[in-house]
Amino acid sequence: MVGVKYLTQLEKEHETRKVLLSLAQSIQERDIVTYEHSRRVAVYAQRLARYLGWTRREARNLALAAMVHDLGKTWIRNDILNKSAALSSEERRMMERHPVVGARILIGCDVPPFYVETVLYHHEAWNGNGYPVGLKGEEIPLSARILSVADVYDVLTSQRPYKAPLTSREAQERLLKSVGTHFDPKVLDGFIHLLKIKPHFTLPQHVCSISTQAQAEPKLYSLIAGGH
Known part of the structure; x- marks a missing residue:
């Protein structure tokens, strides 16, 4: 009986992974820049989670959440998403809805709450001045603070x-200016330490070609499964 339950749980995790990788593929097809950003963020988040003591399984799940953290941006017009000038107040309001939109899509796909909450709250701030809800400190899920x-x-x-x-180095200095206001001090301290001990931590920025879903899913999962 225990064996049956265990297999059922594995099957559920497999289905969740398939759904999330399919959604990541949809981001790639809609906006390659957002997809590549999400890919790098997934690796950074996974490495940071492992450094903070998360298990490999937990860190891989966080990486999957990171792959779809900007899913809601696929519903934002290109003229706003790619605007080089400052956003108007109305455009910024539309942009700041992307965590809610992404979370709603995930709810509609019936994925576990961990992924929904991570996506929904990844723009919350340690001091409570973030969005969309204004959570503060440890009210914000740790997964979202890492992300x-x-x-x-x-x-x-x-x-x-x-x-x-x-x-x-410039990015580290900018991050440190927001410690205790935007970022969880302990999480940021761990990330800064990783940057210092791993000189090649930063991933190169590049745009890869769009592949079919059958090709993309193994590639995406191997990327996050191989993280440390």
Whole structure:
């Protein structure tokens, strides 16, 4: 009986993984820049989670959540998503809805709450000034706090239409200015330590070609399954 339950749980995890990788593929087809950003964030988040003591399984699950953390952006118009100038107040409100939109899509796909909460709260801030809910401190799920650091680091070190990339050192300095306000101090301290002990921690920014779902799913999963 125990064996049957265990296999059923494995089957559920397999189905969840298939759903999340399929959604990641949809991001790739909609916006390759967002997909590549998500791919790098997944690796950073997985490495950070492992450093903070998460099991390999837990860290892989976080990486899967990171692959779809910007899923809601696939519903944002290109003229807003790729705008090089500052966003208007209305455009920013639309952009800030992407965690809610992404979470709703995940709920509709019947994935476990861990993934929904991680996506929904990855823009919450330690001091309570984040969005969409305004959670504060440890009210924010740890998965979302880890994802937040990885997400912002990649944004800072990547080329965007509105900015040049920062060096790793410049990005660290920028992150440290927000410790205790935007970021969980313990999580950020762990991330900064990883950057210091791993000189080649930062992944190169590049755009890969769009592959079929059959090709993409094994590639995506091997990427996150091989993280440390």
